[in-house]
Amino acid sequence: MSNPASLMQSMDARSRDIFRQIVETYLETGEPVGSRTLSKGGIQLSAASIRNVMADLTELGLLDAPHVSAGRMPTHAGLRLFVDGFLEVSEAGGKDRSEIDARLRSAGRDLGGVLKEASSILSGLAGGAGLVSSPKTDAPVRHVEFVPLSTGEALCVLVTENGDVENRLIRVPAGLPQTALIEAGNYLATRMKGKTLQDASRVVREEISNHKAQLDTAAADLVERGLAEWAGALPGQQRSLIIHGRANLLEDAAAAEDMERVRQLFDALERQKGLLDILDQTREAEGVRLFIGSENSLFPLSGSSVIVAPYMNAQREVIGALGVIGPTRLNYARVIPMVDYTARMVGRVLDQRGQE
Numbered sequence: 001m002s003n004p005a006s007l008m009q010s011m012d013a014r015s016r017d018i019f020r021q022i023v024e025t026y027l028e029t030g031e032p033v034g035s036r037t038l039s040k041g042g043i044q045l046s047a048a049s050i051r052n053v054m055a056d057l058t059e060l061g062l063l064d065a066p067h068v069s070a071g072r073m074p075t076h077a078g079l080r081l082f083v084d085g086f087l088e089v090s091e092a093g094g095k096d097r098s099e100i101d102a103r104l105r106s107a108g109r110d111l112g113g114v115l116k117e118a119s120s121i122l123s124g125l126a127g128g129a130g131l132v133s134s135p136k137t138d139a140p141v142r143h144v145e146f147v148p149l150s151t152g153e154a155l156c157v158l159v160t161e162n163g164d165v166e167n168r169l170i171r172v173p174a175g176l177p178q179t180a181l182i183e184a185g186n187y188l189a190t191r192m193k194g195k196t197l198q199d200a201s202r203v204v205r206e207e208i209s210n211h212k213a214q215l216d217t218a219a220a221d222l223v224e225r226g227l228a229e230w231a232g233a234l235p236g237q238q239r240s241l242i243i244h245g246r247a248n249l250l251e252d253a254a255a256a257e258d259m260e261r262v263r264q265l266f267d268a269l270e271r272q273k274g275l276l277d278i279l280d281q282t283r284e285a286e287g288v289r290l291f292i293g294s295e296n297s298l299f300p301l302s303g304s305s306v307i308v309a310p311y312m313n314a315q316r317e318v319i320g321a322l323g324v325i326g327p328t329r330l331n332y333a334r335v336i337p338m339v340d341y342t343a344r345m346v347g348r349v350l351d352q353r354g355q356e
Helices: 004-010 013-029 035-040 047-059 076-085 094-106 111-126 178-192 197-209 217-230 246-250 256-270 272-284 332-355
Strands: 129-133 141-148 153-160 165-171 241-244 289-292 304-312 318-327
Touching: 004 076, 013 035, 013 047, 013 076, 035 047, 076 289, 094 111, 094 332, 111 129, 111 165, 111 241, 111 318, 111 332, 129 246, 141 178, 141 217, 153 217, 165 217, 178 197, 178 217, 197 217, 246 256, 246 318, 304 332, 318 332
Parallel strands: none
Antiparallel strands: 129 241, 129 318, 141 153, 153 165, 289 304, 304 318
């Protein structure tokens, strides 16, 4: 496709108006748009003249006809041109801002709770799947313990010096004595206090692998499980990925080819490393980034759009990212500012937690 700026210059006012109305109608309905729809919608041209313009736009690669006799719908290139050249993005709406503020405040002090609520907010308001990557934990550890729950479950609790609380639910063998939980907690507390999670994990794992840790088998297994959970179960990443709203991605899947695209997308969602890589691309940019269709190497065939934004700490350092995955006909005018506002509010909430 040509440069978007040069394409805009090559289009006359009539072509731009028809193109804009086609994209806006498609984003609203999800259906191809025909010339009769446009002529009834206020464009003062005959249906034949509109079809000629639509044919020109199709030759430019901006529109596509899914069937011979059907109307036109924007290609991924057309959507990119629309977002860059036609879309007017303002601040998030007052109703959306109020809901985001209230729900993030109600999430409490727990870091995991705040991030899970942010993912749920994005999923519910945007109508796609909400993504949030947890921040890399660089603060020294203050406290560690294992709390017994119901049979077969225990809670791993880690508190950092800056007040972050990480809770992870793990499975434990039935009948595990409480002494093993106490032993594992005491061992980690002495090894991890004052160290970052990354440094402490390395020390603990070396001791266990070299059989230098004075732990019985059950306690050593608990320590390994806790470290894996706190690291997000992604070796080397030191963070986790939270996804809400996968079911929303099924709503537009009517035809067999749509279901195949959703299956490919679900497969990609399971590859958390790739998703974290996509979110990490926001570290080099300020504000919101948008990937449409094949612009995203992780979902090139899924017909999806990804909207992501970084969130920052009090020092304006990017520590994580969040976003939305949805169909290419997302309501970009609403979702883009919503993602941006949620990222800013998550950063503010985390900053307030650190000051408590």
